[in-house]
Structures are given as structure tokens and as C-alpha cells.
Amino acid sequence: MPDLLETVIENRWMVQPNHANNLDTAHGGNVMKWMDEAGAMSAMHFTGETCVTAHMDEVNFKQPIPVGDIALVKSYVYRAGEHSVRVRTRVFRENPGKTETELTTESYMIFVAIDEDRNTTSVPELTVGSERGERLREEALSDAP
Incomplete structure (x- = not known):
């Protein structure tokens, strides 16, 4: 059974x-694409299968990311169902050369595992084997819509 920390993507x-966009900040569509890609990678690390996006909760844009800054996208699986996984995805702004980050965007996503014939397939149970993993899981569960 895969552990939560094995699904962490940055x-x-x-x-x-x-x-x-025309304001010289990251276009929201690009940010959402990056979130979807990272979320799918987390889901696929967890399931070992191809995963497709089934649902994306509201996307909250809190701060812009200016041209020249770095978009840091973090995602991980925090819950598993029979055929689907729930992924928390957050984007942070980094100024090159500095270590501090600022939360800019976040969303919760659901991915469905599919087989070679594009039919849904079952997913494993999620395990949490560390304090860090438990903290991440609890944060996601308490903040999820």
C-alpha cells in the first residue's frame, strides 16, 4: 500500500x-494547468495507473506570480476511494535567490484511475506512516470543502 509521502510532488x-497575462503575471490558465499536471502525477504515483481529472474544486487565486518569479507547485494524495483519489494542490511564489515562499493559489482535485481500455480501475488504500504525512493529511482533511 502506498504511503502518503510517496505521492508528494513539487x-x-x-x-x-x-x-x-497582460499584467505581466502568470496567466491563471497556466497556473491551473501546472496544478492539474502535478496533481495527476501525485495520483499516478499513488495508483500506479493512468489517472484523469474528474473534478477540481474552486481555485482560489490569492496572489499573482510576476514574470521572473518561480511558481512552486506542491501536491499530494490525502484520501483514496474505490476508483478515485483526492489530491491537495497548492502553488507558491518564490523570488529567485530567496528561500521564502508565499501561497498564491490552491485547490482540491479528484482523479480517477483508468486501465489500458480506459475503464475505471480500483486504487490501493492510502497509508500514512510518519508524523509529517499525518500532518499533511490532517491539514487537507480539515481545509477540504
């Missing part, structure tokens, strides 16, 4: 002008 993108 990806970074340098926000370039081609990622930007």
Missing part, C-alpha cells in the same frame, strides 16, 4: 513572458 516553473 514542481517549479520560472514564469516567463509566454506564461503571462
Whole structure:
């Protein structure tokens, strides 16, 4: 059974002008794409199967990410069903050369595992074998809609 910490994904993108809107900040569509990709990778690490997006809760944009800054996308599986997994996805803004981050965007997503014939397939049970994993799981469960 996969452990929650095995599903943690952290990806970074340098926000370039081609990622930007007319205000020279990351376009919301690009941020959502990055979230969807990271969430799917977490789901696939967990299930060992191809996973498709079934649901994305409201996406809350709290702060913009200016061109030249880094978008840090973090995701992990916090709950498993019979054929689906729930993933928490958060985006942070990083200024290159500095260590502090600022939360910019977050959402909760559901991915469905599918087999080679594109039929739903069952997923394993989620295990949590560390204090850090338990803390992440509890944070997601307490904040989830």
C-alpha cells in the first residue's frame, strides 16, 4: 500500500513572458494547468495507473506570480476511494535567490484511475506512516470543502 509521502510532488516553473497575462503575471490558465499536471502525477504515483481529472474544486487565486518569479507547485494524495483519489494542490511564489515562499493559489482535485481500455480501475488504500504525512493529511482533511 502506498504511503502518503510517496505521492508528494513539487514542481517549479520560472514564469516567463509566454506564461503571462497582460499584467505581466502568470496567466491563471497556466497556473491551473501546472496544478492539474502535478496533481495527476501525485495520483499516478499513488495508483500506479493512468489517472484523469474528474473534478477540481474552486481555485482560489490569492496572489499573482510576476514574470521572473518561480511558481512552486506542491501536491499530494490525502484520501483514496474505490476508483478515485483526492489530491491537495497548492502553488507558491518564490523570488529567485530567496528561500521564502508565499501561497498564491490552491485547490482540491479528484482523479480517477483508468486501465489500458480506459475503464475505471480500483486504487490501493492510502497509508500514512510518519508524523509529517499525518500532518499533511490532517491539514487537507480539515481545509477540504
